[in-house]
Amino acid sequence: MSVSAFILVGLHTFLAWVLIEAFVNLCHRFRRPTYIFAHYSVIVLTFGVLFSVYFRFFSEKASVFWVTISALAFLLFYELVVFRYLYSGERWFLNWADWILPVFLALTTVYAAGVFLG
Numbered sequence: 001m002s003v004s005a006f007i008l009v010g011l012h013t014f015l016a017w018v019l020i021e022a023f024v025n026l027c028h029r030f031r032r033p034t035y036i037f038a039h040y041s042v043i044v045l046t047f048g049v050l051f052s053v054y055f056r057f058f059s060e061k062a063s064v065f066w067v068t069i070s071a072l073a074f075l076l077f078y079e080l081v082v083f084r085y086l087y088s089g090e091r092w093f094l095n096w097a098d099w100i101l102p103v104f105l106a107l108t109t110v111y112a113a114g115v116f117l118g
Contacts, residue, residue, distance in 0.1 A: 001063065001066045001067070001070065002060065005058070005059070005060055005062050005067075006070055008054065008058050009054070009067055009070040009071055009074065010070070010074040012050045012051060012053075012054045012071075013070075013071045013075055014074065014078060015050060016047050016050045016051075016106070017075065017078050019042075019046050020039075020042055020043055020046055023038075023039070023042045024039065027039075036097060036098075039098075039102065040101070040102065040105055043102050043105050043106050043109070044105055044109050047105075047106045047109040047110055047113075048109045048112075048113055051067075051071070051109065051110045051113040051114065054067070054113075055067075055113050055114050055117040056117050059114070064111055064114030064115055065111075067110065067114055068107055068110045068111045068114065071106070071107060071110045072103075072107055075106065075107075
């Protein structure tokens, strides 16, 4: 994977992360089951669309595995920066349902987009 491809994965991951954070900030007052369903759906849709675009137009035949690992690295980096330096509230939502499963869904979607379009 070239450096430019790595940076492009970071940009796609960042855009997906920003769009999902906008959703979370707008819709966190939904009833819990509705919010969880919508959150998971938005994650799959956002990462699916953005990484489908990546694999269709920008991938340069990049390895699906390394793109997924790179997306994970960027996602963890963004979360670390935000929750360490920019966010001062409670971190009760860093649990299985609100953080671990959504990360798994995001990465599974990136991998699936790569398998189907890469």
